Amino acid sequence: MNLRTYLNDFVDLVFPRSCAACNIGLLGNEEVICTFCRISLPRAHSDGMHADTIRYKFVNLPEVLATYTFLLFTKKGKVQQLLHALKYRGNKEVGVTLGQMFGQELVAARALPDGALILSVPLHAKKKQKRGYNQSDLLAEGISLACSLPWSGTILARTKYTQTQTGKSKSERRSNVNGVFKVTQPIDTGTIILVDDVLTTGATLEECINTLKQAGCKQFYILTIALAQH
Template sequence: MANINTRHFRWLHDFFNLLYPKLCLACGSNLPPNDELLCLSCEFQLPKTKQYEQKENAFTEIFWGRVPLQSGAAQYYFSKSGRVQRLIHQLKYEHKPEIGHQLGVLFGRQLREQDHFKDIDAIVPVPLHPRKQHQRGYNQAAAFGAGLAKSMELPHYPYALERPEHAESQTRKSRQERLENAQTAFRVKKPQLITGKHLLLVDDVLTTGATMEACASQLLAVPDTKVSMATMAMASD
């Protein structure tokens, strides 16, 4: 009976995939009937930065003189109308947090092999504004962080940082205004959770670095903390 039920389930599964084939979320091509979200072609051909291989790179240079980073890297380069943009758009606006999780798992496998990422103690995602998270239903940076935590075998602290309800956006402020606003834009919710730890601060896309700078400043105000950073993408040159 068990074998009959198993064969019946497989037949239904194959029939469903025939009617509603799974498509690669980056390029739209057909996927085999498995749990993957990307085809093998995209998994290997998406524009990887490989910044994780060097302790100093184009990512960390953005923060020189702003915050003392231990290390930092973006997973992919981001270009307008490219496959990475398509992935992140679906992650943020089409209710597909599984994209962030899978990209985090893939990137975590690479980061854990590098000496300058090996002493990280925990993953901390950049928080969303409460109203935006309520509308979206999840924090895309936390989905990415959960994937990283899984493959790096590290604790994930999605609520270590919070963005108060009254906080203003960082992106349209001057650097001096951002620094002044950092004291209220983000705050550490549980300092005892991160004291003395090397934290990997994560977000979806690195643009000006304003938001991550503000978050890192708050984390580094906690005694004996160190900060590294990782994002899914950053703008290509």
């Protein structure tokens, strides 16, 4: 056992680290999410029972070539615990870690094309300042690291401050985000990978796509960390 291992064990003893999903103490080289949770978090497999639900969210947009969701969100479950830690408790490491985990599975499945640009769904500047970061940026960063694809959190911007989408119907959500995005600079690829945290009705992502289409983007892949189940 080397000096670094001793030091890590000492730090864990004095300042115990816990899994962001289950709150059980992390062991050895475990980081952010314990090994058991990494394996057992409920996956939303692209060929599983939720595949049609995910696919039909964007059936009216033929430019969307594929939609992939990593995990299933249930109230009081581990995925909710992780997303709450990311969005409301300032645990930014959760975002990068979840993005890397998702990205690794996408790479293994050869799900994404070469030459695409990853864009995160933006927050309004006022909301981002209040939170201190955009959780979708962190997810996109992790996916980028795993997939070796470039990403940007500034090319797509939100120009209007809107009410939360929570509790709204799909038509209300569409109205709420209508015309709120803009492209801030030229995009040199026609293929975009859009990253968001939770897939509900898909209204926000749909508005992002409509904005990007006007900027000349032709093909889209949608990645979300979790599917909200109703």
